[in-house]
Amino acid sequence: xxxxxxxxxxxxxxxxxxxxxxxxxxxxxxxxxxxxxxxxxxxxxxxxxxxxxxxxxxxxxxxxxxxxxxxxxxxxxxxxxxxxxxxxxxxxxxxxxxxxxxxxxxxxxxxxxxxxxxxxxxxxxxxxxxxxxxxxxxxxxxxxxxxxxxxxxxxxxxxxxxxxxxxxxxxxxxxxxxxxxxxxxxxxxxxxxxxxxxxxxxxxxxxxxxxxxxxxxxxxxxxxxxxxxxxxxxxxxxxxxxxxxxxxxxxxxxxxxxxxxxxxxxxxxxxxxxxxxxxxxxxxxxxxxxxxxxxxxxxxxxxxxxxxxxxxxxxxxxxxxxxxxxxxxxxxxxxxxxxxxxxx
Amino acid sequence: xxxxxxxxxxxxxxxxxxxxxxxxxxxxxxxxxxxxxxxxxxxxxxxxxxxxxxxxxxxxxxxxxxxxxxxxxxxxxxxxxxxxxxxxxxxxxxxxxxxxxxxxxxxxxxxxxxxxxxxxxxxxxxxxxxxxxxxxxxxxxxxxxxxxxxxxxxxxxxxxxxxxxxxxxxxxxxxxxxxxxxxxxxxxxxxxxxxxxxxxxxxxxxxxxxxxxxxxxxxxxxxxxxxxxxxxxxxxxxxxxxxxxxxxxxxxxxxxxxxxxxxxxxxxxxxxxxxxxxxxxxxxxxxxxxxxxxxxxxxxxxxxxxxxxxxxxxxxxxxxxxxxxxxxxxxxxxxxxxxxxxxxxxxxxxxxxxxxxxxxxxxxxxxxxxxxxxxxxxxxxx
Numbered sequence: 001x002x003x004x005x006x007x008x009x010x011x012x013x014x015x016x017x018x019x020x021x022x023x024x025x026x027x028x029x030x031x032x033x034x035x036x037x038x039x040x041x042x043x044x045x046x047x048x049x050x051x052x053x054x055x056x057x058x059x060x061x062x063x064x065x066x067x068x069x070x071x072x073x074x075x076x077x078x079x080x081x082x083x084x085x086x087x088x089x090x091x092x093x094x095x096x097x098x099x100x101x102x103x104x105x106x107x108x109x110x111x112x113x114x115x116x117x118x119x120x121x122x123x124x125x126x127x128x129x130x131x132x133x134x135x136x137x138x139x140x141x142x143x144x145x146x147x148x149x150x151x152x153x154x155x156x157x158x159x160x161x162x163x164x165x166x167x168x169x170x171x172x173x174x175x176x177x178x179x180x181x182x183x184x185x186x187x188x189x190x191x192x193x194x195x196x197x198x199x200x201x202x203x204x205x206x207x208x209x210x211x212x213x214x215x216x217x218x219x220x221x222x223x224x225x226x227x228x229x230x231x232x233x234x235x236x237x238x239x240x241x242x243x244x245x246x247x248x249x250x251x252x253x254x255x256x257x258x259x260x261x262x263x264x265x266x267x268x269x270x271x272x273x274x275x276x277x278x279x280x281x282x283x284x285x286x287x288x289x290x291x292x293x294x295x296x297x298x299x300x301x302x303x304x305x306x307x308x309x310x311x312x313x314x315x316x317x318x319x320x321x322x323x324x325x326x327x328x329x330x331x332x333x334x335x336x337x338x339x340x341x342x343x344x
Numbered sequence: 345x346x347x348x349x350x351x352x353x354x355x356x357x358x359x360x361x362x363x364x365x366x367x368x369x370x371x372x373x374x375x376x377x378x379x380x381x382x383x384x385x386x387x388x389x390x391x392x393x394x395x396x397x398x399x400x401x402x403x404x405x406x407x408x409x410x411x412x413x414x415x416x417x418x419x420x421x422x423x424x425x426x427x428x429x430x431x432x433x434x435x436x437x438x439x440x441x442x443x444x445x446x447x448x449x450x451x452x453x454x455x456x457x458x459x460x461x462x463x464x465x466x467x468x469x470x471x472x473x474x475x476x477x478x479x480x481x482x483x484x485x486x487x488x489x490x491x492x493x494x495x496x497x498x499x500x501x502x503x504x505x506x507x508x509x510x511x512x513x514x515x516x517x518x519x520x521x522x523x524x525x526x527x528x529x530x531x532x533x534x535x536x537x538x539x540x541x542x543x544x545x546x547x548x549x550x551x552x553x554x555x556x557x558x559x560x561x562x563x564x565x566x567x568x569x570x571x572x573x574x575x576x577x578x579x580x581x582x583x584x585x586x587x588x589x590x591x592x593x594x595x596x597x598x599x600x601x602x603x604x605x606x607x608x609x610x611x612x613x614x615x616x617x618x619x620x621x622x623x624x625x626x627x628x629x630x631x632x633x634x635x636x637x638x639x640x641x642x643x644x645x646x647x648x649x650x651x652x653x654x655x656x657x658x659x660x661x662x663x664x665x666x667x668x669x670x671x672x673x674x675x676x677x678x679x680x681x682x683x684x685x686x687x688x689x690x691x692x693x694x695x696x697x698x699x700x701x702x703x704x705x706x707x708x709x710x711x712x713x714x715x716x717x718x719x720x721x722x723x724x725x726x
Contacts, residue, residue: 001447046581052427053406057471058399059429062711065583073596073716075603076581077435080400080407080427089424089439095446096346121406126367129405231413231423238414249420331410336423 004094005214005221006342007207008037009310009317011173014202014298018111021201023050023060024067027107030205031067034103038207038217044099046076047090049083049106050302053121054113064107075099082106082267083204084305084328084338090208091227100213106303107203115199115301123332124234135332136196138236140188142333143272145242147190150275154190157271158182161194164271164290168297175200175298194296197269202300204307222313222324222342228253229328229338236333247280247327247337254339256281262321263288265308267329269295276334277327291315305329309340316344346445350571351686351721353383353560359523359671362461363554368403369415372457375556376416379453383560384568387417390560391449396426396436396456397675398710401468403459416455428581430483430623430710432456433557433678434717437706438577440561441719445577450566456679457556465552465674481541484549484626488541490591490713491628495543497592500631500646502543506534508627509548509669511655516666518656518695523553523671548627548669555673557680564725572686572721575703576607584712591713597636600716605638608703608720614639617720618701619661619688621681623708625668630654634662637707656696664688664696678708682719689723 010033012026035041046068050061061078070076079085083106090102119135147154161180168174180194187193207217214221230253232246233239251257264283268274268290278289290296292311295304305328315321323343330336355378357363363371372395380386393416400406409425416423428435433456440454466482494500513529516522526533529547537546562571580600582589589595601613610616622637624630631645639660640648648654654662663669665684668677685706687693693701703722709715 051407052399052401058401058468059711061427062429062584062714065581065714066585068583070581070583071586071589073580073582073594073599075579076715077426077439077579078428080425081409085424089442092442092446092448095448096442098346118406121404122408122410124369124411125403125405128411229422230420231410231418233419234411234413246420330407331413335410335413 002095002097002210003223004091004208004210005223006309006313007209007214007218007221008034009206009313010034011204011307011310012202013173014175014200014300016175016198016200018109018201023107024063027064027105027203028067030203031105034205034207040101043101043103045090045093045102046074047078047086047104049079049081049086051080051108053118054108054301056113082302082305082328082330084309087206087306087309088227088229088338091224094208094210100210102208103205104208104306105203105205106306108300108302109201110199110301111201136188136191138332139270140191141236142241143190143270146272146276149242157195160271160274161296164293164296167291168293171293171297173298174293177297191270195271197295197299200298200300202298202303204303204310206306206310218317220317220319220344222316224340225343226254226341229336231336234335241333244276244280244334244337247277247334250337250339251281254341256325256339256341259323261287261325262323263291263312263315264325265290265292265294265311266327267295267305267308269299271296273334281325281339305338312342316342347447348564348726349441349444349574350562350567351559352562352568352571353379354683354687355379355382355558356521357555358521359553359555359673361552363459368408368459369412371459371554372412372455372556373415375558376453376455379558379560385560390417390451390453392422392443392452393418394424394426394436394440394452394454396432396679397458398430398432399468401463402465402674403462416453428710428715430674431678431708431715431717432710433676433680434682434706434708435579436679437559437682437719438579438717441574441577444561444563450563452561453558454561455556455558456676458673458675459554460552460673461554484541484544486712487626488544491543491626494592494628494632498643498646503531504631504646504649505543505548505627506531507649508630509534512663512667512669515656515664515696516670519665522666524551544626550625550668550672553671553673555671555676557676557683559683570690572689573725575720575722575726576604577719578603580716582714584714592632593636593642594713596714597709597716600718601637604718604720613637614660617703617705619664619698620705621665621684621707622662623668623678623681624663625672627669630662661698664693664698678717681708682706686721689721
């Protein structure tokens, strides 16, 4: 495949509450920042990820074009998925060989909705959605299945939360969340409030470039050495819930295990998901996981997965990692997983 | 453009107002199985699935690709969900083709659908983002002023829109999948229907349809059966609120057409293409897009329509399938254009076949006439 690298990454200082910004206002600063970092305003291809349902209106991506100032008209596409899949589409487009740069961005304002209830609308509308299971409830089913299989304890989940929040407080872009309180009651057993990613507004952007163009734009490009995604059965009873087979398959296809991993940024919206993903990606105890705090410290839906790739790339850019993994997930209970391997 | 790509299978459902007999999953699976059958393949032969549809509010299922993974045989495979407004069907084909042109996969299943009977599209299009005003007009109300401006600029006589409606509905009588079939349709009949959004009359608009369309795309080495080769692909987008953009003859459409013609080595589309399936949801968009896509000079489009050039027996047939005016499962409508273009150059269009068609254009547009997706397919390997 053609050598393609992440050469620039920017994200908003994510917030827990609505800041009164429209979507174009939210994304404009990060678009400007990656343009400056990459040293160009124009890209061969542009792709974004967002979700209409967050705003409760069609075409949330349409007004984003006004923020880009897409004139003359640009070669552009959009996925109704986390923007990590927009990055995948852009990476594929760069494989054609006729364009050398791509702009990718994603944005989401959780403050405009109730994410927990909204995610129910993603379930099979005939057989699952009418049951009224919300996002935390179906995540709790997976958490219970995982804890029972592995014999791990709820205190292991709390440890993930405590570490993520600590890292998040050190990350200027993540939320400042308080220490985990073990006395907190259950949200839905066995999950407590600290096991659940916080509602967050935010956006992120990445520039991809191929070959020499990447070397011109970035001192230490984060080369994409593997990228793959796999989906799994939708029905929660149609797949083993105590693990993520699609994450393992994506990691295998992306070549995670070909060499040691220094850092992994995992799209875990619940504490148990981090543990399931560590196992699926076969990440040992020496791998630094979610040094940014991960989604448990900031979860701007539709940008969260892209931020994982950006955070992993940032560790390559600053020389603190030689080989990093960025992961994104979609669908209920880690149904769909994307894995990227980045190297300096 | 990367590696060669071909269409080796096409599948469509019958388009109708309400498909009560199938779920959304059943609808997309029906189209997918027909495309696989056409290619002589099964789900096991597919490397990846790309699905497209218009806004999720049309069915009330958020990001339905998660739910549809099982029905489309995607378990254990990559699956993507495209959404580029009305052009999404075309974009879905292009994202699928890109996976092959980029050398990532050998066989990709692309599917697009809409099950409009699950909701109300005009309502879904009329809600608005926070901090912005809604026009509460749906699509027809939005595009009618653009059409009036076209008529003002060109002095086109008022019966031209009705001529397009008659032509496309006559073509639909030859297409077994078409939704609206109106035997004996005439100019007088169209002109006697109520005015919805001046100058668009009832029979000059697209219907609301349930339906799905699917294609199997293949790399050169994985071709089975009769291929339609992809000769060019292009997308363009422009900002809806840009002051001074020409919504009647958008630059995005012109640039997209120029790009796809360049890739296919076409300098005169009117002479070098044999058929075109173009997104015409309101009758007047045929003359407007004839000009935008360079089939004639600006201001001349309505004359081609009026003189019968775009009829099935004319020298440049547009929408021999009956087009969006005859079948409109919104998210699928663009993919149907791309698929019908492929059927023409494969010689598989049945009664609405353009004799000897060797190169055809598939076109889709969306948003406020600001998103464009196009491809050119041909019977010859490029």
